[in-house]
Amino acid sequence: MSLPPLVPPIKCQGIKTKLVVDIRQLIDGREFDRWVEPFCGSCVVPLNLQPPKALLCDSNLHIIRLYRDIQQHKFGAGDVRDFLRDEGAALSAKGEDHFYQVRERFNSTPNSLDFLFLNRSCFNGVMRFNKRGRFNVPFCRKPDRFAPAYITKIANQVSAISSVISQLDWEFRVSGFRETLSEAKAGDFVYADPPYAGRHVDYFNSWSEEDEETLGDRLSSLPCGFVLSTWHSNEFRTNQAIEKKWRGAPFRVFTKAHFYHVGSSEDLRHPMLEALITNFPAKHVAASQKPVQESFLMGDSLFDGLQPMVATS
Numbered sequence: 001m002s003l004p005p006l007v008p009p010i011k012c013q014g015i016k017t018k019l020v021v022d023i024r025q026l027i028d029g030r031e032f033d034r035w036v037e038p039f040c041g042s043c044v045v046p047l048n049l050q051p052p053k054a055l056l057c058d059s060n061l062h063i064i065r066l067y068r069d070i071q072q073h074k075f076g077a078g079d080v081r082d083f084l085r086d087e088g089a090a091l092s093a094k095g096e097d098h099f100y101q102v103r104e105r106f107n108s109t110p111n112s113l114d115f116l117f118l119n120r121s122c123f124n125g126v127m128r129f130n131k132r133g134r135f136n137v138p139f140c141r142k143p144d145r146f147a148p149a150y151i152t153k154i155a156n157q158v159s160a161i162s163s164v165i166s167q168l169d170w171e172f173r174v175s176g177f178r179e180t181l182s183e184a185k186a187g188d189f190v191y192a193d194p195p196y197a198g199r200h201v202d203y204f205n206s207w208s209e210e211d212e213e214t215l216g217d218r219l220s221s222l223p224c225g226f227v228l229s230t231w232h233s234n235e236f237r238t239n240q241a242i243e244k245k246w247r248g249a250p251f252r253v254f255t256k257a258h259f260y261h262v263g264s265s266e267d268l269r270h271p272m273l274e275a276l277i278t279n280f281p282a283k284h285v286a287a288s289q290k291p292v293q294e295s296f297l298m299g300d301s302l303f304d305g306l307q308p309m310v311a312t313s
Ligand SMILES: C[S@@+](CC[C@H](N)C(=O)[O-])C[C@H]1O[C@@H](n2cnc3c(N)ncnc32)[C@H](O)[C@@H]1O
Pocket: 012, 013, 014, 015, 016, 017, 038, 039, 040, 041, 042, 043, 044, 045, 057, 058, 059, 060, 175, 176, 177, 178, 193, 194, 195, 196, 204, 205, 206
């Protein structure tokens, strides 16, 4: 029986909880010394794959601070419980004013517990920062957001990831993807999950054509294996970059329907065909399944039996 997936205590746009099983399948049988993730976000992928050694980077310093604080035991599940109970009580008593007070406090003196509070009580659980790097997501409008069961759930998530992180040799670092990838060496394995161009643009997620091209160039010349997550298509458009950049050996393109449920607009909630691109053949994808590019061109899924995902919160 497999263990239930580890759920990170923070939510972020483009979180890959639903792809962990597929990424695990793609890399099954591969050996590597170090897992390198230039866009680690919530860290849901490494938290579930649990590579013994990892370099986990993101340009969002608030995410990295949170994981470092947990790693260095600056706070634990008990502190989270106490903090959310007290702040949750103030939220119930004062309503949205309290949310905006915490948001102001965080924006003037950023710290991990306020970040957690905001992330778990803001509108739609999105993480968005304005041009000046200030968190600017409005309140979810539920003054009783921090009910005891919700606090326990978050405290348990912190406890679970804390015990994973403390047993492994992981480094969390604030870093742009260019610097992170320049460090990758033979024997590493890279999982890259960049922002999807034109989707969630904010202070930490602006993503230009040039970024996309540079990332493609850096990945294709890596001295080690990689998996790149990107979007393949939705009902409105198709990702032309896949055809342009990743067609032909040694690259493989795998697709899977995925349902977005973290987003501020209806557009972000449309079903999306996800692509996982590798620079190696996937050992455990059944031989009966079609070669990747054919599948890509025909737009069907290589992952036998996997269905479009349904939203959960
Ligand atoms: C799609 S999210 C990653 C989600 C993550 N895989 C997960 O499952 O939670 C993209 C991440 O890239 C980070 N990011 C955006 N631009 C970046 C850059 N130039 N260098 C490094 N990280 C960047 C964002 O802060 C965001 O956390």
